[in-house]
Amino acid sequence: MPASAVPKADLTPSISHTPHGEEKREELVRAAFDLIAERGFEGLRTRDVASRAGVTVATLHYYFHTKEHLIRGVMAFTVEKFRTRLVDPRPADLDPLAELLRILGVRGQQRRQAPEIFRVLLELTTRASRDPAIKAIMRESDSQWRQNISEILRAGVEKRVFRADLDVAAATTILGALSRGRSMLSMLRPDISEDEHVDTEVERWLTGRHKAARR
8 A cells, every 4th residue: 555545633643754664554454444344443442453564553643643553554555455355447438327337237246355344334434423533534535436427427418318307317316326335235244246237227317218118
């Protein structure tokens, strides 16, 4: 993870940004990430983080003054990890519908290949209601995702791929809720896999083809 992925405000001001220091911070954040994925916040103990990273608790607090600072570092790390996995080479000539389904498909692939990211994101989402700093980071990430989806939807309407009467803002919100809901369902019921059927219904809704079929 690049050093910039951990917010500078979360780092101890007196610590110089040496390569060794950045590497040690990353090790501590990774250890905390793994523990949250395995046990949730209830099982996150600074002594366990230090032990897993192979340092003392005093060393951990040298790099992160408080547990909250460490958690915010985990938040930045998780968002960066999520964005990195979302990057996927694609043909430049994809139409808006194919691009939208590709993004949703990548999210589904992420859920299967790296479920720990979504477990930690769920924990952080819950904690964001009580932590303004985490909430701010998550809002920024969500805003970028919404902007991307909105642009695809608008392009689809302009190219007449999607319904002319599509409410882009509402559709963006619905797709965001759908994506988060599918992530939660995949953790609660990993035996359920209906991605293809869901995508078919999303396509019918966005294009209005279900209306034509009813006439």
